[in-house]
Amino acid sequence: xKISNKQGVNISDRITFSPRVSNAxxxxxxGPMFSGKTKTLIGLISGYLKDKKxxxxxxxxxxxxxxxxxxxxxxxDEASAYAVSRPAEILDLFHRADxxxxxxxxxxxxxxxxxxxxxxxxxxxxIVAGLDLDYLGRPFGSMPQLMSVADEIIKLNSVCTFCSGRxxxxxxxxxxxxxVVLGEKDKYVPLCRSCYNEMNSKL
Ligand SMILES: [Zn+2]
Numbered sequence: 001x002k003i004s005n006k007q008g009v010n011i012s013d014r015i016t017f018s019p020r021v022s023n024a025x026x027x028x029x030x031g032p033m034f035s036g037k038t039k040t041l042i043g044l045i046s047g048y049l050k051d052k053k054x055x056x057x058x059x060x061x062x063x064x065x066x067x068x069x070x071x072x073x074x075x076x077d078e079a080s081a082y083a084v085s086r087p088a089e090i091l092d093l094f095h096r097a098d099x100x101x102x103x104x105x106x107x108x109x110x111x112x113x114x115x116x117x118x119x120x121x122x123x124x125x126x127i128v129a130g131l132d133l134d135y136l137g138r139p140f141g142s143m144p145q146l147m148s149v150a151d152e153i154i155k156l157n158s159v160c161t162f163c164s165g166r167x168x169x170x171x172x173x174x175x176x177x178x179x180v181v182l183g184e185k186d187k188y189v190p191l192c193r194s195c196y197n198e199m200n201s202k203l
Contacts, residue, residue, distance in 0.1 A: 023053075023098060023099075023123060023124065023125045024120050024121070024122075024123045024124065024125070025120060025125055025126070025151040025152065026116055026117070026120050026126045026127075026128070026146070026149055026150045026151050026152075027044070027125070027126070027127040027128070027150065027151065027152045027153075027154070028127075028128055028129075028130075028143075028146050028147050028150040028152070028153045028154070029041055029044070029127065029128070029129040029130075029154045029156065030129070030130055030131070030132040030143060030147065030153065030154070030155055030156070031131075031132060031155060031156030031157060031158065031168075032131065032132075032133065032156075032157070032158050032167055032168055032169055032170040032190050033131065033158065033170040033188045033190055034074060034158045034159075034167075034185070034188075034190050035156035035157055035158040035167070035190065036073070036074075036156055036158075037103075037129040037130070037131075037156060038071055038072070038073040038074070038077070038103055038129060039073040039074070039077055040129065040154060040156065041071070041079075041101055041103055041127060041129040042071065042073060042077045042078070042079050044101070044127055045057065045079050045099070045101050045127070048098070048099045048125070053098040053099050053125075054096060054097045054098045054099070055097060055098070055099040055100075055101060056082070056093060056094060056096070056097035056099075056100055056101070057071055057079050057080065057081035057082070057100075057101045057102075057103070058081055058082050058083075058084055058090050058093075058100070058101070058102045058103070059071050059081045059082075059083055059084075059102065059103045059104055060083070060084065060085070060104055060105075060107040060108055061083040061084060061085045062107060062180070062182070069081060069082070069083060071101075071103040071104075074184075079101075081101075081103065086108075086109070086111070087108050087109065087111045087112040087114075087115040088111065088115065090102070090115050090119070091115060091118065091119075094119050094122075094124065095122075097124060098124060098125065099124065099125040099126075099127065100119050100124055100125070100126050100127070101126075101127045101128075101129075102116075102126070102127070102128045102129070103128075103129050103130075104129070104130055104131075105128040105129060105130035105141075105142075105143070105146065106130035106131045106132075106134075106140040106141040106142070106143050107130075107141065107180065108141070108142065109141075109142070110141075110142045110145070112128075112142050112146070113142050113145045113146055113149060116128060116146065116149070117149055128146055130143055130146075131143070131170060132147070132155070133168070133169060133170065134170075134179050135170055135171065135172040135179070135181075135188070137169055137196065140179075158190035159190065160190060160191050160192035160195050161189040161190060161191060161195075162191065162192075162195045163192060163194070163195055165192035165194070165195070166192055167190035167191050167192050168191075168192065168193060168196075169190070169191045169192070169193065169196040170188045170189075170190060170191075171188065171189050171190070171191045171196055171199055171200075172187060172188055173186075173187060173188065173189055174186070174187040
């Protein structure tokens with residue numbers, strides 16, 4: 001039997017196929033601040049560890065709010081992590097892992113997208129967690145591209161500080177400018193769209 005695709009190329013002549021690797025996938029966990037992204041990431045990591053998978057965790061070096069070599073949720077759940085400056089450093093360290101987890105991924109430069117795809121192409125699971133929007137409500141860094149290439153997206157919400165509605169925005173309450181300003185509830189509050197628009201029209 002001759003099997004051809006629409007362009008008339010005979011694909012039955014293809015004699016080698018890459019091995020199917022069921023673990024190969026990119027998972028994205030995203031949402032505003034205080035939505036439980038790191039907690040969800042740590043939960044996923046725990047699940048993979050229970051399945052006897054080898055997990056290696058990375059985070060950008062600039063994020064040292066709680067611990068230098070760990071990722072820590074706001075509830076103080078913790079997993080040990082390599083702090084790296086550039087996405088290329090992840091490629092030096094991922095080979096011994098079944099699962100690669102990356103926290104605060106929005107802080108890496110755009111090469112993180114290729115790095116995540118490369119790791120998935122090697123048959124690994126890649127889980128990344130990050131803010132989908134910056135403090136001005138704009139798509140953050142490479143998050144849009146990561147969400148495009150993802151196999152699965154877990155989009156989380158927080159609780160609006162003012163009305164307890166579904167919060168999608170990380171509103172900065174401090175006076176600092178610049179996209180990257182690290183902080184906790186002293187600097188950011190989660191807001192729903194209505195309260196976010198109300199706050200910003202008052203500025
Ligand atoms: Zn609200």
